[in-house]
Amino acid sequence: MIRLLQAVLGGLLTGGVYALIGAGLSLIFGVLRVINFAQGELVMLGMYLTWLLFTFLHLDPFVSLIVVMPVLWMLGWALEALLLDRMHGALPQNQILLTMGLGLVLSNGAMMAFTSDYRLVSTTYSSSSFMLAGVALSQPLAVSFVLTAAIATALWVFLARTDTGMAIRATAQDRDAAQLMGIDVRRMSRLAFGIGAALAGAAGALIAPTYYIFPQVGGSFTLKAFVVVVLGGLGSVVGAMLGGLIIGITESLSATYISTELKDVCVYSLFLIVLIARPGGLLGKAE
Amino acid sequence: MLRVESLSFAYGDAQVLDSVSLEVGKGEIVALVGANGAGKTTLLRTVSRLVKPVSGKVTLDGEDFSRLRAHEVVRRGLIHVPEGRRIFPEMTVRENLRLGSFTTRTDRERNLEKAFALFPVLLAREGQLGGTLSGGEQQMLALARGLMANPRLLLLDEPSLGLAPIIVKQIFETIVAINQQGISILLVEQNVYQSLHIAQRAYVLERGRVVLQGEGKALLENPDVKKAFLGA
Amino acid sequence: MKRAWIPAVIVAGVALVALLPVFVKSDYPLGVMIGVLLAISLGAAWNIIGGFAGQYSVGHSAYFGIGAYSIVVLLGRGLAPWWGALAGSFIAAAVALLVGSITLRLRGAYFVLASIAVAEILRLLALWAKSITNGAEGILVGEFPPLTLAGHTITDFTGKPPFFYMALGLAVFCVAVNAVIAHTKLGYYLQAIREDQDAAWSLGIPLSLYKNAALLISAALAAQAGALTATYVSFMDPNSMLGLDVSVRAVLVCILGGVGTIWGPVAGAIVFTLLDEVLLRYLTQSHLLGLGALLIAAILFLPDGLMGLVTRLRQRSRA
Numbered sequence: 145m146i147r148l149l150q151a152v153l154g155g156l157l158t159g160g161v162y163a164l165i166g167a168g169l170s171l172i173f174g175v176l177r178v179i180n181f182a183q184g185e186l187v188m189l190g191m192y193l194t195w196l197l198f199t200f201l202h203l204d205p206f207v208s209l210i211v212v213m214p215v216l217w218m219l220g221w222a223l224e225a226l227l228l229d230r231m232h233g234a235l236p237q238n239q240i241l242l243t244m245g246l247g248l249v250l251s252n253g254a255m256m257a258f259t260s261d262y263r264l265v266s267t268t269y270s271s272s273s274f275m276l277a278g279v280a281l282s283q284p285l286a287v288s289f290v291l292t293a294a295i296a297t298a299l300w301v302f303l304a305r306t307d308t309g310m311a312i313r314a315t316a317q318d319r320d321a322a323q324l325m326g327i328d329v330r331r332m333s334r335l336a337f338g339i340g341a342a343l344a345g346a347a348g349a350l351i352a353p354t355y356y357i358f359p360q361v362g363g364s365f366t367l368k369a370f371v372v373v374v375l376g377g378l379g380s381v382v383g384a385m386l387g388g389l390i391i392g393i394t395e396s397l398s399a400t401y402i403s404t405e406l407k408d409v410c411v412y413s414l415f416l417i418v419l420i421a422r423p424g425g426l427l428g429k430a431e
Numbered sequence: 432m433l434r435v436e437s438l439s440f441a442y443g444d445a446q447v448l449d450s451v452s453l454e455v456g457k458g459e460i461v462a463l464v465g466a467n468g469a470g471k472t473t474l475l476r477t478v479s480r481l482v483k484p485v486s487g488k489v490t491l492d493g494e495d496f497s498r499l500r501a502h503e504v505v506r507r508g509l510i511h512v513p514e515g516r517r518i519f520p521e522m523t524v525r526e527n528l529r530l531g532s533f534t535t536r537t538d539r540e541r542n543l544e545k546a547f548a549l550f551p552v553l554l555a556r557e558g559q560l561g562g563t564l565s566g567g568e569q570q571m572l573a574l575a576r577g578l579m580a581n582p583r584l585l586l587l588d589e590p591s592l593g594l595a596p597i598i599v600k601q602i603f604e605t606i607v608a609i610n611q612q613g614i615s616i617l618l619v620e621q622n623v624y625q626s627l628h629i630a631q632r633a634y635v636l637e638r639g640r641v642v643l644q645g646e647g648k649a650l651l652e653n654p655d656v657k658k659a660f661l662g663a
Numbered sequence: 664m665k666r667a668w669i670p671a672v673i674v675a676g677v678a679l680v681a682l683l684p685v686f687v688k689s690d691y692p693l694g695v696m697i698g699v700l701l702a703i704s705l706g707a708a709w710n711i712i713g714g715f716a717g718q719y720s721v722g723h724s725a726y727f728g729i730g731a732y733s734i735v736v737l738l739g740r741g742l743a744p745w746w747g748a749l750a751g752s753f754i755a756a757a758v759a760l761l762v763g764s765i766t767l768r769l770r771g772a773y774f775v776l777a778s779i780a781v782a783e784i785l786r787l788l789a790l791w792a793k794s795i796t797n798g799a800e801g802i803l804v805g806e807f808p809p810l811t812l813a814g815h816t817i818t819d820f821t822g823k824p825p826f827f828y829m830a831l832g833l834a835v836f837c838v839a840v841n842a843v844i845a846h847t848k849l850g851y852y853l854q855a856i857r858e859d860q861d862a863a864w865s866l867g868i869p870l871s872l873y874k875n876a877a878l879l880i881s882a883a884l885a886a887q888a889g890a891l892t893a894t895y896v897s898f899m900d901p902n903s904m905l906g907l908d909v910s911v912r913a914v915l916v917c918i919l920g921g922v923g924t925i926w927g928p929v930a931g932a933i934v935f936t937l938l939d940e941v942l943l944r945y946l947t948q949s950h951l952l953g954l955g956a957l958l959i960a961a962i963l964f965l966p967d968g969l970m971g972l973v974t975r976l977r978q979r980s981r982a
């Protein structure tokens with residue numbers, strides 16, 4: 145029983161991070177109709193930036209969020225303006241390949257800049273844990289979960305309540321109609337890509353204390369983010385949040401009860417099953 | 432106030448608009464009628480800059496639109512209520528209206544009151560998602576959303592399409608009422624009889640060309656119009 | 664428009680390439696040429712499902728890896744390589760049939776994602792099944808038994824030339840399969856599916872039958888490319904044979920050359936391999952940086968690939 149509780153709670157904590165990455169991917173897809181295959185690489189950049197700030201300025205990784213998020217936001221904005229803006233209306237395949245190319249450039253650029261050595265952000269609390277209901281939970285993951293929840297709430301309020309947030313949603317629902325409301329849809333695309341990148345960067349900063357940092361770390365996050373987003377329904381930010389938690393728990397349950405090596409096999413199998421059974425996502429309408 | 436001069440448009444090799452010229456004066460209702468596929472929707476989309484013309488010119492009160500993008504036209508008071516209503520299906524009625532006033536935030540509360548006064552049914556449905564409304568309610572929402580932006584000129588694309596006759600009558604009455612507030616209207620319709628009835632002037636579009644123009648009531652008597660559209 | 668000289672030029676070209684090992688004695692250029700030929704095979708294999716049918720699989724490493732592991736694992740168990748290679752194609756085709764029957768119903772991005780997931784599952788399984796694959800440590804490929812005919816040894820598979828001829832044979836075969844498909848009913852149906860699935864369906868074209876057939880052929884050929892690559896480099900592990908890089912390479916070769924054209928994979932493979940050689944020299948382990956940039960540039964500036972550029976130049980010179 146304790147083992148099950150441990151697995152579920154532990155999975156919930158990592159799931160929060162997946163949710164954040166997935167929410168960014170989902171937002172980008174919703175507005176630009178482009179699946180960003182470089183999403184994991186943006187997480188990787190967030191991790192390296194956190195590592196730099198920690199190593200050279202002794203900035204706490206959780207505090208470094210206030211630097212990492214704006215920097216990644218600007219990067220996302222610039223990438224949209226330089227690359228994706230030209231791809232509007234292009235074949236979806238080509239858009240996918242463009243972002244794949246971007247991912248290759250980012251990960252191999254990181255390899256040139258930082259070598260392929262594993263980096264660590266070893267804070268005093270990196271491996272400390274605390275007890276909750278008889279279950280040992282990682283302290284940094286718990287902090288990151290709380291921050292994730294805060295960022296997710298802020299995102300939700302922004303999208304649901306502010307004029308700009310509504311304009312982003314309107315652009316996602318009907319690009320032409322949004323323009324007829326006086327919304328500059330190209331600016332919204334930039335904004336959405338920027339926010340998506342900032343969310344990925346935030347996830348990178350939040351997991352930096354508990355993960356190895358290396359140039360190729362992004363790939364698995366990209367794949368997980370896809371799974372998260374398809375579970376929640378492409379384009380649905382709330383769905384992505386739910387999808388993230390489901391993936392986190394699936395992963396940790398299969399690590400506990402099947403095998404650590406096969407946990408991702410379970411995640412991807414679940415993904416295929418959902419994709420085939422409910423192509424619109426768990427929350428979406430079945431087609 | 433609106434002048435369209437020799438506007439041409441093509442999808443690839445297919446010429447859709449062939450040197451169309453027309454005018455809408457201040458305070459007028461001008462009808463644009465024509466068969467399915469004549470190019471009416473494309474004309475409105477070109478005027479509101481959703482698509483760019485191959486050649487020709489659009490001006491509003493003398494200002495040339497050639498360098499403007501679609502969202503910039505809205506700030507100049509030209510509001511396009513598109514074919515098929517195109518309300519945001521996953522947003523509530525109130526959110527749809529709020530987006531309508533994206534460029535006129537300071538007048539939002541006042542415009543909202545006016546919209547609810549014109550369409551009381553929207554007030555009753557205010558928290559409902561746009562996609563769950565009936566066709567007539569969606570059309571009212573689309574009109575109300577257009578009014579939220581303080582239009583000087585409204586482009587209406589087939590506002591009566593697919594609606595029950597009683598609702599159609601209501602929509603046409605509303606259009607007249609909107610016009611009486613001093614808002615000019617360019618009305619695209621398949622419902623030729625009613626639109627020529629309320630229009631001061633009208634144009635007939637056929638395969639991308641203006642083939643007839645004149646006063647609304649006069650066109651109602653025109654034998655060609657009668658034969659083509661009024662089933663006589 | 665009869666152009667009878669084309670087959671003659673092709674035969675002459677292949678013959679000329681076949682004579683190369685006679686003149687080129689040093690290993691490096693021969694190695695690069697083998698790289699080109701293997702890239703042609705993989706690209707041409709992908710082109711059938713991705714190019715003709717328009718189903719962008721980004722998981723072809725699955726079939727490539729199945730071919731590689733089949734031949735090597737069976738060789739280690741004492742089975743002759745040609746049987747191993749054949750087995751690889753059969754297993755890949757069987758897996759393709761299973762995968763295709765469930766994922767080819769998906770459209771656009773969903774199909775892409777599903778194809779990646781399948782390949783990733785196989786990679787993770789290969790890492791896990793250590794008793795068969797030796798996990799992440801990989802396998803050193805055993806030596807080939809010499810090929811004999813009526814008591815005479817034809818080759819003992821030492822040095823590069825034997826692999827060069829096998830790669831040439833495979834590349835020619837893969838391109839020939841593309842050409843045959845392009846000129847038969849299957850090719851026309853696949854192109855109709857690519858242009859507009861719904862229209863193709865309403866014309867009575869059985870979508871899933873043809874898409875599955877395309878994937879099956881594509882997978883069987885990709886497995887051969889994998890088998891030959893693994894035995895040529897003589898070392899394999901799950902990441903090098905089943906990793907996303909392999910899948911991206913297959914797509915990139917076709918994008919560069921021209922998706923859905925017969926000669927696209929050939930042109931793309933030449934450009935890709937030569938550029939990669941240069942990049943390897945200057946960027947060493949970060950050489951994929953250059954490939955990523957190339958991919959971006961190709962899509963932004965050359966969306967129809969090199970063959971598209973050729974067509975455009977030809978049209979301009981005619982006009």
Ligand SMILES: Nc1ncnc2c1ncn2[C@@H]1O[C@H](COP(=O)(O)OP(=O)(O)O)[C@@H](O)[C@H]1O
Binds near residue numbers: 445468470471472473
């Ligand atoms: N996106 C498009 N691509 C190609 N042709 C189009 C497109 N949209 C409309 N058309 C063609 O343009 C012509 C005019 O269409 P439209 O402006 O919608 O006519 P109307 O509104 O008068 O019914 C029609 O022949 C239609 O087939």
Ligand SMILES: [Mg+2]
Binds near residue numbers: 468472473589
């Ligand atoms: Mg129309």
